[in-house]
Amino acid sequence: MTFTPPPSAAPGVTLGQVLDARIPDGDPETAWLRRRQEYRVISPANRKKFTVAVVGTGLAGSGAAAALAELGFEVHAFCYQDSPRRAHSIAAQGGINAARARKVDNDSLYRFVVDTVKGGDFRGREAEAYRLGQESLRVIDHMNAIGAPFAREYGGALATRSFGGVQVSRTYYTRGQTGQQLQLSAYQQLMRQVQAGAIKLHPRTEMLDLIMEDGAARGVIVRDLATGRIHAQPADAVILATGGYGTVYYLSTLAIGCNASAAWRAHRHGAYLGYPSLVQFHPTCLPVMTPWQSKTILMSESLRNDGRVWVPLKAGDDRAPGDIPEDERDYYLERKYPAYGNLSPRDISSRAGKEQIDSGHGVGPMRNATYLDLGDAIKRLGADVIWERYSNLIEMYRVAVGEDPMKVPIRIAPNTHYTMGGLWVDYNLMSSIPGLFVGGEANYSYHGANRLGANSLLSASVDGWFVLPYAVMDYLAPLLGQGRPALDSPAVVAAYQRATQRGEALLSVHGTRTPTEFHRQLGTYLWEGCGLNRSDKSLKTAIGQIRALRAEFWQDVLVTGKGKGINQALEKAGRVADFMELAELMCTDALDRDESCGAHFRVEHQDAGEAVRDDDNWMFTSAWATSAPLDFSSNPMLRFTRHAEPLEYTNVHVARRNYK
Numbered sequence: 304m305t306f307t308p309p310p311s312a313a314p315g316v317t318l319g320q321v322l323d324a325r326i327p328d329g330d331p332e333t334a335w336l337r338r339r340q341e342y343r344v345i346s347p348a349n350r351k352k353f354t355v356a357v358v359g360t361g362l363a364g365s366g367a368a369a370a371l372a373e374l375g376f377e378v379h380a381f382c383y384q385d386s387p388r389r390a391h392s393i394a395a396q397g398g399i400n401a402a403r404a405r406k407v408d409n410d411s412l413y414r415f416v417v418d419t420v421k422g423g424d425f426r427g428r429e430a431e432a433y434r435l436g437q438e439s440l441r442v443i444d445h446m447n448a449i450g451a452p453f454a455r456e457y458g459g460a461l462a463t464r465s466f467g468g469v470q471v472s473r474t475y476y477t478r479g480q481t482g483q484q485l486q487l488s489a490y491q492q493l494m495r496q497v498q499a500g501a502i503k504l505h506p507r508t509e510m511l512d513l514i515m516e517d518g519a520a521r522g523v524i525v526r527d528l529a530t531g532r533i534h535a536q537p538a539d540a541v542i543l544a545t546g547g548y549g550t551v552y553y554l555s556t557l558a559i560g561c562n563a564s565a566a567w568r569a570h571r572h573g574a575y576l577g578y579p580s581l582v583q584f585h586p587t588c589l590p591v592m593t594p595w596q597s598k599t600i601l602m603s604e605s606l607r608n609d610g611r612v613w614v615p616l617k618a619g620d621d622r623a624p625g626d627i628p629e630d631e632r633d634y635y636l637e638r639k640y641p642a643y644g645n646l647s648p649r650d651i652s653s654r655a656g657k658e659q660i661d662s663g664h665g666v667g668p669m670r671n672a673t674y675l676d677l678g679d680a681i682k683r684l685g686a687d688v689i690w691e692r693y694s695n696l697i698e699m700y701r702v703a704v705g706e707d708p709m710k711v712p713i714r715i716a717p718n719t720h721y722t723m724g725g726l727w728v729d730y731n732l733m734s735s736i737p738g739l740f741v742g743g744e745a746n747y748s749y750h751g752a753n754r755l756g757a758n759s760l761l762s763a764s765v766d767g768w769f770v771l772p773y774a775v776m777d778y779l780a781p782l783l784g785q786g787r788p789a790l791d792s793p794a795v796v797a798a799y800q801r802a803t804q805r806g807e808a809l810l811s812v813h814g815t816r817t818p819t820e821f822h823r824q825l826g827t828y829l830w831e832g833c834g835l836n837r838s839d840k841s842l843k844t845a846i847g848q849i850r851a852l853r854a855e856f857w858q859d860v861l862v863t864g865k866g867k868g869i870n871q872a873l874e875k876a877g878r879v880a881d882f883m884e885l886a887e888l889m890c891t892d893a894l895d896r897d898e899s900c901g902a903h904f905r906v907e908h909q910d911a912g913e914a915v916r917d918d919d920n921w922m923f924t925s926a927w928a929t930s931a932p933l934d935f936s937s938n939p940m941l942r943f944t945r946h947a948e949p950l951e952y953t954n955v956h957v958a959r960r961n962y963k
Contacts, residue, residue: 308947309920312839313895319946322575322926324428325729331430331953332412335437338730342773343780350375353779354787356523356538358510358565360387362482362760363743364544365489366767367775372501374772379536380493381505381525383560387490391546391558392743392763395482396603396696398466398474399446399760401439406463410471412436413954419758420955422468422648423723423751424901424916426578426924429952430730431749435758438765443475445768450488452477464608466756468648468962474757479603479696485760489767505536509874510565511802513541513572513739516794520569520739521787524802528874531867533802535795537787540738540775543569544767547722547744549582551882551889552834553826555719556588556601562878563885566726566745571933574734575926575946577727577747579885580893583754583902584835585720586612586652587713589703590672599718600703602675603696604756607645609680609689610713612636612656614673618663624674624712635659635673640962647962650753650902650914653717657835658912660716667714674712681709717835721759723750723902724889727926727948731774732766735926740775742766747924752901801933806866808937809876814859818875821856825849825879825886833890838906842894846887853883857938884929884941891943892925918957924948 306321327334327341345353353376357368360382368380384390402415415436420429447453447461453475454462463472477484496502507528514522514537522537548563549555570576587607589600613634615627635655637644647655656673665671681689686709690697697708704714725747726734732748733740743763750758788794832845856879864870898921899905899914908915916922926946931939 306923306947306949308923308945311895311945312897313891315942316891316895317942317944319928319944322727322946322948323729324948325731326428326430327730332433334430334730335434339773342777345776345780345783347375349783351377352783353377353540354379354538355540355542355775356536357381357542357544358523359390359544359546359743359745360490360493361390361392361544361546361743362485362489362763363745363767363771364390364542365486365493366764367542367544367742367771368502369489369492369496370768370772371775372496372499374776378496378502379505379538380502381508381510381523383507383509383528385506387493387504387506388487390486391561392760393483393486394558394601395760396479396601397605398464398476398481398757399442399485399764400466400473400755400757401443401475401761402436402473403440403443405460406472408471410473414471415439415473417955418469419749419755420751420952421960422755423753424914424960425751425918425922425952425957426900426950427749427751428950429955434770435749435762435765438769439761441769442761442764446485446488446764449492451484454478464605465646467604467607467646467652468643468755469646470643474605476605479605479693482760485764510545510568511805511877512568512798514788514794514798515572516788516792519737521794524798526802529869531865531870533799535790535799537790537795539779539782539787540740542740542742542771542775543726543745544742545745547725548885549719549722551825551886552719552829553823554591554596554599556585556599559597562881564878564881567881567885569726569734569736569739571929571931572736573928574736574739575727575928576724576888577924577926578724578752578892579927580833580889580896581723581752581902582719583649583721583723584653584717586649586656586717587675587715588718588720590667590669590714590716591718592669600699601720602700602713602715604649606675606677606693606696606713609684609692610645610675610677611679612645612652612673612675612715614659614664614666624666624676633659633664643962648753649756650904651962654835654904654912656715656717672714672716675715676712677708678712721754723747723752723754727924731777732770733774733778738778740771742771752903805877806873809860809862809873809880810866812857812860812862814861816859817861818872818879821852821860822875822879822882825852825882828852829886829889833893836904836906837893839894842890845890846894849883849887849890853887854938856880856883887941888927888929888943892927895945896921896925914960916959922950924950
């Protein structure tokens with residue numbers, strides 16, 4: 304098939320090459336089985352001769368590190384938290400999907416694939432959706448075996464519930480703390496290998512740069528956050544499992560420490576960034592309550608199993624929710640999308656909520672929320688049942704807001720949550736840099752333009768436990784006997800100097816504004832220009848604002864303290880500097896993609912508020928390269944090149960999404 308990508312809609316963008324994702328030819332349903340049979344293996348006696356650096360210890364990182372160590376490789380695992388238990392995977396709440404068809408509701412692997420591809424608005428890989436569904440069976444059994452306390456039916460079988468974007472019950476869960484329980488189970492396996500001496504764990508350590516030798520990733524440069532010491536860890540392969548970059552918007556559901564620096568430093572070395580503008584805005588966050596708050600709080604999508612979303616029918620109605628009768632309420636998701644109702648996909652539900660708020664139907668003190676009401680479910684099922692299902696979420700809301708969801712509706716609003724974009728990887732999860740593998744939310748794969756709820760924990764687990772160990776071994780097999788770069792090699796010395804010079808550059812500015820001030824301003828520009836709704840005008844405005852802010856940052860940022868010892872201002876400044884550059888690429892990608900798809904909603908391309916794709920021109924993945932000096936210590940002019948990976952669908956019928 305001849306593929307010619309369209310010209311760029313963004314000024315200054317260079318068109319690059321057509322990318323090969325290395326997906327096996329033939330039926331996508333059998334692609335993963337055939338690929339696994341092709342992978343090369345290394346004998347157990349030789350595995351100990353290889354070193355793998357794993358950056359990030361969430362579900363993907365912990366799983367990959369533990370699995371590789373179990374196989375016999377030497378593994379160095381790095382996390383900036385004081386313990387892998389605090390990786391952000393622990394914050395996920397609602398559940399993990401699996402196509403196990405245990406309910407008598409006609410679920411199947413094919414239905415899982417259709418839901419995933421359709422949910423991503425036909426901008427993800429069909430073969431990867433099959434792999435996700437096929438390995439989902441092993442993931443649930445594996446996590447159950449290593450200690451995840453999944454909810455169970457009365458007879459002992461694992462329980463499931465529904466989640467957004469599907470009409471069957473395939474989500475396995477542990478109340479509203481599924482991520483926590485899965486992360487703790489993976490952490491136990493990680494620490495088992497640490498105790499056995501197979502993994503060297505480096506907590507409180509941040510990756511500053513990649514060691515590059517002959518065009519391949521050969522290790523990492525890291526900073527000890529407690530001592531300030533910068534040192535190198537050469538490796539035969541590197542795995543990045545550092546999570547998403549939603550905190551670029553400042554306010555997000557992510558932990559404040561979540562950042563994009565490891566991925567962005569790799570990107571600047573040549574690792575393409577796929578779909579950077581595709582960001583998921585979760586529909587059931589707590590609304591912003593003060594201009595000074597540092598993050599938002601997520602209320603699990605699982606609440607939409609029993610909760611009904613509504614606003615007052617009359618704009619500006621300031622009555623208490625209990626005083627508004629049924630016939631004066633607008634259950635807008637049930638009205639607009641009757642087939643899926645309150646379990647409509649996140650991108651659609653978020654835009655629908657924003658539409659109600661913008662039209663004057665918002666509720667709460669700042670009129671910036673809608674209601675998620677458990678009242679009908681309590682009447683139907685009883686308070687005890689609802690408390691059993693959602694007790695930790697109900698208690699969290701009580702503490703955060705001071706109201707009882709068992710008596711009054713929860714106030715919700717869309718906010719930044721998950722990033723479908725990330726480092727581009729081929730079917731083997733290897734980036735465009737040989738030897739650099741990427742897992743979990745740090746890569747762009749599986750989800751297309753919108754992630755279905757409960758596919759996040761699944762994709763991270765699949766990557767960590769059941770893809771990366773095979774793919775990394777296949778890559779390493781022909782490298783036996785080649786060795787790693789020495790600490791005094793030119794590649795290691797150059798990477799060390801880049802990392803050192805960057806810190807010195809930030810410390811030398813001596814400005815007046817803190818990194819947090821710049822970050823908050825950047826988030827405002829992004830939210831207004833490249834948020835739930837985007838337009839040609841808003842994106843061009845945002846690009847200009849971001850460039851000006853980045854110039855001001857390098858002239859006026861205040862980084863107190865020194866390079867040695869604990870210096871959280873220096874950590875924050877480095878991350879914000881990376882966010883500044885990433886934000887410009889996000890807006891450029893959104894401006895370039897002249898269509899609407901999933902979470903990318905260009906107001907110029909809609910039909911009565913629904914996204915309108917342009918499959919003739921844009922059925923491909925945008926994978927971006929950034930050209931700029933590699934010293935990371937200045938405010939360079941960024942130049943972007945858009946590469947393209949064509950998307951094909953063999954088994955899933957391509958159609959306009961319809962959840963009505």
